[in-house]
Amino acid sequence: MSLVRNLRYHFMKDLGSPALMRFSRATRKRRSRQPNPNFGPPLEASARLKEIMTRHYFLSRYAEGAKPVAWVSSGAPVELLRPFDFYTVYPENHGALCGAQKMGPELCSVAEEHGYHQDLCSYARIDLGHYFSRKTPAGKLPKPDLLFASNNICQTVVYWYKALAHYWQIPLILFDTPYNFEEINGIDIAYMVRQFEEMIPTLEKVSGRRFNYRKFQGIIRIAKEASNTWGEVLDTMKARPAPMTIFDAFGHLAPIVSLRGLPVALEYYRTLLGELKERVDRGMGAITNEHKRLMWDNIAIWYKMRDLSNLFAARGMNFVTATYTNAWAETIPYMAESRPFESMAKTYSLVILNNNLNHRLGLMERLIKEFQVDGLVIHSARSCKPYSVGQYDLRRLLMQRLGVPSVVIEADITDSRAYSEEQARIRMEAFFEAMGV
């Protein structure tokens, strides 16, 4: 790592980025939006979230050469990278950002021009499109020194990251999690722990730092606390009216995905939780007139967040839970500082997308009951096959068991070309009619 770059990174971290934050705060005040009468006052923590994420992407461009940089998949056990002081960038989080900024089709097209098929996950296409064009709404992403992925979310990441490793000519660490058909047994755990042990020499080599077990344990503790706090944040939505909508939660998810294991994520969720609890105490709802409570299944439709949020809020419908946001809180109780490797193996192999459909059915049933859900909106995402497979069976079973009405919207997470406004609208309106709103 170069000394000059290191100095520059620290200068930007301590002086440059706070200055940028002050500037962005000053300019934000000038652009006040007309308040929408269907929503309660916006969350104050949102400003802090924006600061944290802007700073994360802003600083990332100075990380290159100053710190080891890793690109990481959303389900990878990033805690193992933290003791080596890697600057982590999440292509999936970046993909969501591109989606929200409506850059999905443009970057996907670049990947398609290089021969990648339209049926490939659009996060992967955006990431590869970024590689070929270097276009990003974040300004610039740092060149990675290492790629770190786990197939606990899908098999696509395996080939996507192999392609990245080929293009960047850098090492790839792949964490292979056995699929949980019935239960994860001792042999599976041993297999995963052995992989962690094998990763350490590579991580030491790439980062130039020795592995520090104590530091690692500390990180496990912070990561667990942050995820637990995130779980508590989500739990506040059990209140009637719910103090937050799931569309807010999709945004507030960013730190637990990209900054897991860092103190800033924990600090942020404590602030957010405090504000939400206060709202619950004061009976303040995220939407002004909460008639019906809904559950969302699958990843967000990033380019349609505002439209959908307005559409549902106008009818007094609030999304109070989602299998997606829950994924970063669900398996965290397995995590244990005293047995970091074994517990991490369990935490990461039992996540929703590496788990069987019976588990998902049970989870959805539990969420519907605990959050008093009246209806279910299922996003069948063209990109995410592991998440979308089985959805029709799940909805049929949930309808039979709990009598919950549901609707399936066929769309994509970031590639808006796979979204048909009229087709989606008619489905949703029929759902509204069936729910009597």
Next chain:
Amino acid sequence: MNYFAGIDVGALSTEAVILDGKGELAGYSIVGTGANSTEAAEEALQKALVLVGRSYDEIKRTVATGYGRACVPFADKKITEISCHALGAHHLFPDTGTVIDIGGQDSKVIRVGEGGKVLDFTMNDKCAAGTGRFLEVMAAKLQVSLDKMGDLSLRAGGDVRISSVCTVFAESEVVSLVAQNHPKEEIIRALHRSIVNRVWSMVKTLGVHIAVTMSGGVAKNRAVVSFMEEKLGHSIHVHTEPQIVGALGAALLARK
């Protein structure tokens, strides 16, 4: 006497239905939608009014449905065609448990409950597989008029198969079947099987709930209905004018 109107502005055709104060069907009309949905809705209603011998002032309430429902400025309410088809089918055949509506641009399967309430539904995704458009494209390719397709198909035997449900790919399959000198009738029969297979998979996702009523323009095609009945192992209700089921449902809602 008060009258009630339902207008279904579809992708290819627009229907208007007028009910009298007792809820009896007074008259209906079907026109092509063309490029202007508002004009098509006005034209359809005007035609129906002429047929019934009434003026627009006598219409107490109007409900619009279909893809162009937002483009009917004189409608008092806009309701999706899913609710309207369910209600219309239930009105015509009170034992309806499932509606299969195959229209010009989309096909949908609706599970209908008591009083014509929608219990569940599924639709084709963003492609023309299993829709009227599929048959329209193939009719043009084979130079056969659309309304003759059904009869031609029922006359045919043979074992020609079209494996694709995609309109574009099926069209290229048709081209190669024509090149292999397969009789037109057999190819048409295979096309009908293909569309029925596509829609059948949608029926299966909701589960089969007898009785089944078919609506939409494609229900006029005897071969599609007959192949669907074969799959179902049961007869299917089809009204003499299946295209007006959606507009009828809208008119019933206007009267509610």
